Amino acid sequence: MDEDEILAEFRAADALLEGHFILSSGLHSPRYLQCARVLADPMRAARLASALVASMPRDIRGAIEIVVSPAMGGIIAGHEMGRALGVEAIFVERPTGTFELRRGFRLKPGQKVLLMEDVVTTGLSSREAIASVEKAGGEVIAAAALVDRSGGEADLGVPFFPLIRLVVPTYEADALPSELAALPAEKPGSRKA
Template sequence: MTDEEVLAEFRAAEALLEGHFILSSGRRSANYLQCARVLMNAERAGKLARALAQKLPRELRAEIDLVVSPAMGGIIIGHEMGRALDVDAIFLERPEGTFELRRGFDIAEGQKVLLVEDVVTTGLSSRQAMDAVRDAGGVVLAEAALVDRSAGEADLGVPFYPLVSLNFPVYDPADVPPELAAIPAVKPGSRKI
């Protein structure tokens, strides 16, 4: 899929939002991608996952034993990536603020993992999720995400394969432009700051 075809899927699902948004990093933006909306249609979610899987080098796809995603945002795309790659998919949760495996999920020592996210902005939650995978004995081979919002700045420490890269401006809360500051800020994501 081309970038424009991916964005067309977001627009069709009314998942490309405009306003004043508080991102999970605490930073602000006039644009927000509500991946839950684009993934709520199973056919569309599968189509996006298959396109994302095709972004991965063939040699990498052959090495992946398991897909791991951080909850909440990564669960659906992670599940669909597991289907596209024909491997199991599990997710991490953070009931106390730190990612952990629950629900009987485990990672075998040395198991080769693809981390899958919906959106990467700073890469912080991805790095925290990778730490949890490594602590459980897994080897993180790479990360894949529907959207890279980091402008190529996210340092994940592993190869990174986004389906689309978007460079919407983001601002520190103290440096929000006046036109954005005039709009009430909302927190559309699933995570508390």
Template sequence: MTQDEVLNEFRAAGALLEGHFVLSSGLHSNRYLQCARVLMDPQRAARLCAVLAEQVRAMVTGHIDLVASPAMGGVVVGYEMGRQLGVPSIFFERVDGKLTLRRGFDIAKGARVVMVEDIVTTGLSSRECIEGINAEGGVTVGAACLIDRSGGKADIGVPLAALTRLDIPTYAADKLPPELAAIPAIKPGSRGLK
């Protein structure tokens, strides 16, 4: 799938947003990829994840036991990736800020796990989820996301498959370009929500 084809799916879903956004990392950006709008269409989700699952199969040597994702953004894409890879899918959710397994989910010791995210920006959420997987006794054999918007610069410590990589600028809150500072910021994600 070419980058244009991936972005056309996002465009068709109304998921390529422009404005002033505060990201999960606290960095600011003039663009936001609203994956929830992409994944709300089961057929579109299946189309995209079929391609991503193929990439994961080619990337990971050996078998895969489980997909694990960080909530919220990772839940739907993780489920569809589990379906495409033929393995169960579980998610970590934040309890007092820490990604935690709840709802009776567990990871068998030595299970070979693929961490699945919707978006990678700094890679912090992915690294937190991988830490959680490994702390539960799993072995993270690879990772996948719909879009790596770090342009491939984020290092999450395991190989990362992505439908496409974009290099989208981000800014610290005290280093905003004037055109961004002039627009009120919104924070679409759920990290830190009260």
């Protein structure tokens, strides 16, 4: 799948939004990719995950034993990656503000993990999820995402494989351009700032 085909999947799902958005990182942006919309269609989600798996180096994808995703946004993407890789997919969540495994999920000591996100903007959430996986005994050997909004700037501390990299401007709340500041802000993500 090339970039145009990937973006066509987002457009077909009305998942490429324009306006004034507050991202889960707290940054503001004039564009937002609502992965929940693109993942709502199981066939589309499967196509995107399969394309992502096919783009990863064979040695990495062959070593992955389990997929772990951060809740909420990464759960469906992680499940589809697990299906495409033929491995189990579980998730970490933040019941008290820090990612942890719950619901009886466990990792074997040294189990090789792919951390799967829907969208990476700053990489903070991914790094926090990776730390929780390591605390639980897993070894994160790579991370993947449907979308890298960082423009390749996010450092996750492990090899990172996004399906698509987009350069989308982001701004601190006190440094908004006037055209963005004039629009009402929406917070479409799954996490409070």
